[in-house]
Amino acid sequence: MPERMHAVVVAEPDAEWRLEERDRPAVGPDEVLVRIRACGICGTDLWLAQNKLSFRPFPLVLGHEGVGEVVAVGEAVTKRKVGDRVGVFMMQKACGVCDFCHEEHTNSFVTAANCDNPTLTGVNVDGAHAEYVAVDVGGTVLLPDAVSYELAAPTLCAGYTVWAALRRADAKPGARIAVVGIGGLGHLAIQYAKAAGYHVTAVTRNPDKRDAASELGADLVVTDGQALKDAGGADVLMHTSSNHAAAVDALTGLRPWGKLVMNGIAFDDMALPALALVSNSHQVVGSAHNGIEYLVEALDFVARGAVSPWVEVFPSDRVQAAYEKVVAGDVRFKAVVTY
Template sequence: MATQMQAVVVPKVNAPWELQNVDRPEAGPNQVLVRVHACAICGTDVWMANGTLSFREFPLVLGHEGVGEVVAVGAGVTQRAVGDRVGLPMVQKRCGRCDFCREQHPNSFVTAANCAAPILTGVNVDGAHAEYIVADVDGTVLLPDGVSYELAAPTLCAGFTVWAGLRRAEVKPSGRVAVVGIGGLGHLAIQYATAAGYHVTAVTHSPDKEDLARQLGADKVVADGAGLKAAGGADLIMYTGSNHAALASAMDGLRPWGKVVMMGIATDELTLPALPLVSNSHQIIGSAHNGYEYLVEALDFVARGAVKPMIELFPKDRVAEAYDRVANGDVRFKAVVTY
């Protein structure tokens, strides 16, 4: 096997993404070496590339929506074998020693935020925008046979996020779900909620997305919270936006005892009127990547064809173009780079 590979390197803040020749990693104890077939670009990647989020020094190799084939296993690995098709989600390994880890929580974003020294794929260690990647064996998930690499990739973060949020909300089977924002997360949230059997209302200010929302499975499409209320309201609002400006309006359509699940990452402040929040016993829940069992379920929906991420494919030599288009909001809805 060659000792070098090509990887996508972000040399400095706001720099173009570059395809470079670098040393190929080797699988150590309890690790697997994966030949990457595809990796999607997440909004978090954009924020790390432009310096909004910072977890280590540049240069960076990003990517936490990677999928591929195991080509080598390190000492002590029994859970995976050469030839296994796997996904590589962000939370790869917890430290296992800190106070948080002693409580034995499942790997999730809460682990990433609270473990003293987590290993986070594409965040504080090299990610999957490369031909090969090494990962702790427990930081991989088996892909179902029926899912392609290209459709599995965005499910590793975007699909995982929305399905885990819907599961955490524990909406009753007869409940009504509203999805605010139709983008990388929202277009999947509509599909997952529909596949789970809920009545789904899409909330969007973009007229050009109304027909798309219906094609994705939405029963109704409205522009704001007043429209949501008139359409029957919602027991759950899945809020997928990258800012919080539309949330207060959307909550005008939230039923008594209703819940809001916040899934989109944003840097602006969240301000809500207290009286209706308290009077209606509303709940605001933050949620992302709530345990790998939900990722397995999310992948199964895609494998069965019940959910289909909308993707644009880019070969690795066009990765700079892919990044620019994601950063400018010009991809509908997930850019997937093949390696």
């Protein structure tokens, strides 16, 4: 095994994503060393690279949608073995000693937000945009044999996020699900909702995405909240957009006792219509990664062919081109870099 490796390094805010040679990481007693074969680019990676979110000083090695095979295990590891195909997701490890951890919660984004010192792959420690990454064994998930690395990578965050949100919504069989925003999250939300047996409406003002939404399985495609209401409304609104205004407008089409499930994160203000929320007994639910069992389920949908991420694949020497294309919004719908 080589002692050196290539990693994608972001030297400073808004800097070029550049391949650099670095020492291969050593594996700790509770860690596994993963030879990364592919890693997706997430919207969170953009914000970290642009310093809109900051959890540690630059330079950064980003990436929390990494997949590959285990090539070494620490002396205390029993859950993984050399040769296992695994995914490396963001919520790697809780500190285990703070007040929140003493409550013994399942690892999730809530843990990431409330643990005093969580380990977050590609956020506050080096991530998977590299040939090798060493991570706590609890920060890995086994990949089904039927899932390629290129399709597994975006499932580790985008697919995980939307499927966990659908589970959190707890909609009745045959419910009407509306997906607001057809992008990295939204294109998967349509597929997961359809695969789970729901009636699916896509909400987008972008004429270029109307045909894509139908191809992804949407039963209807509408432009705004009034059109959604006129088409029968929705029991659950999946907010997957990077613009809060689109989701607020779509609330016009939310049925009584319906739920707005928040997946999208944006920097514009979000002002909710209080009278409509109270009068219709609407619920606003925040949701991200709600436990690894939902990631296992999300991967199973892909393994069975019920869901298939739309990806554009870039070799590692074109990672800057991949980053620029994601920033420009020109990827349909997830960029995956191979290593």
